Amino acid sequence: MKVAVMGAGAVGCYYGGMLARAGHDVVLIGRAQHVDAIRAHGLRLETQSFDERVRVAASTDAHAAAGAQLVLFCVKSTDTESAAQQLQPHLAPDALIVSLQNGVDNAERLRTQVAQEVAAAVVYVAAGMAGPGHVKHNGRGELVIEPSATSDAVARALIDASVPTEISDNVRGALWAKLILNCAYNALSALAHLPYGELVQRDGVTDVMRDVVAECVAVAQADQVVIPGDVDAAVRRIAATMATQYSSTAQDLARGRRSEIDHLNGYVVRRGAARGVPTPVNRVLHTLVKLVESREGDAVA
Structure with missing residues (x-):
């Protein structure tokens, strides 16, 4: 299968x-x-079970996606429309675009930009870029x-590549x-x-998290979303399963980049306002992250 990865950060490089x-x-677009490191030395894929250099094509230009049967769309939620516009002229008519992004509305936004089939996906992976061309799982x-x-063929290809994959009728949930x-x-x-394992050990954190979750669940219920599982x-x-992982928001702020917080806690705040559901804890967290972003932006300027 010819595969293009649009947005070759940690998630895109891993899959x-x-x-x-x-x-x-596979071609990685990032x-x-x-790209320079991958072209020179291959992609270093450091996982819990192996540490290898994988030979893979890499490009900084969306035209590299030409002819791909599968496009893994892994850009930040803030860049969904602009990246889709770069990609659109190069897409094969029968390409499947799979959104491997944070947030809940990226597939819908993608469909406004491309004529090809778009499938939403939920990603559960702890990974980060440990250096140029080096992804650590x-x-x-x-x-x-x-x-x-x-999707059946894509799922089989992923499973054969040691990526556990499920097809679900309730991807929205x-x-x-x-x-x-x-x-x-x-x-x-x-x-x-702090990474997740240390974070939950600090005083008051689990209580705040419980309040965040309660607000999110209330908004989801108001939006008639059926959330699977406990x-x-x-x-x-x-x-427990990602004890050493720092959040993508933490990684973005550490690099002085704009985070996806508008599409996470900020999205819950907006949907809550639309549905008349109070979301004060999510609002505070969203505001605090935006303040840090603006402070770091001022420092760079």
């Missing part, structure tokens, strides 16, 4: 690297520093994908379940500069 390692024709790695004309996890952990990990147990499990 693209796993597919390339399994023999698929930032110049990573810290835990998990499963995907949940919504049904499409080719699964996306909300993931959103709740992000809302519970991301801002707090970023503000405290949300509270899932929140507790994250600290």
Whole structure:
């Protein structure tokens, strides 16, 4: 299968690297520093079970996606429309675009920009870029994908590449379940500069997380979203299964980049306002992260 990864950060490099390692024709489209390192030395894929250099194509230009049967769309939620516009002229008519992004509305936003089939997916992986062209996998790695004309074949390819994959009719609910996890952990990990395992040991943190979750669940119910599984147990499990992981928001702030907080706690605040559901704890966390972003932006300027 020819695969293009649009947005070759930690998530894109992990899944693209796993597919390339399994023999698929993969191109990673990302930032110049990573592309240069991957072209020179291959992608270093450091996981809990192996540490290898994977030979894979890399480019800084969206035209590299030409002819791809599968496009893993892994850009930040803030860049969904602009990245889709760059990609659109190069897409094969029968390409499947799978959104591997945080937030719950990226697939809908993608469909406004491209004519090809788009499938939403929920990503459960702890990974980070440890250096140019070097992705470090810290835990998990499963995907949940919504049904499409080719999702069965894509799921088989991913499973064969050692990526546990499930096709679900309730991806919207699964996306909300993931959103709740992000809302519970991301801002707090970023503000405290702590990984999940240490974060939950600090006084008052689990109480704040419980309040965040309660607000998110209330908004989801008002939006008639059916959330699968035990949300509270899932929140507790994250600290156990991803103890050393810093949130993507923490990683963004550490690099002086704009985070996805508007599409996480900020999204819950907006949906709560639309539905008349109070979200004061999510509002505070969203505001605090935005303040840190603006402070760091001023420092760079």
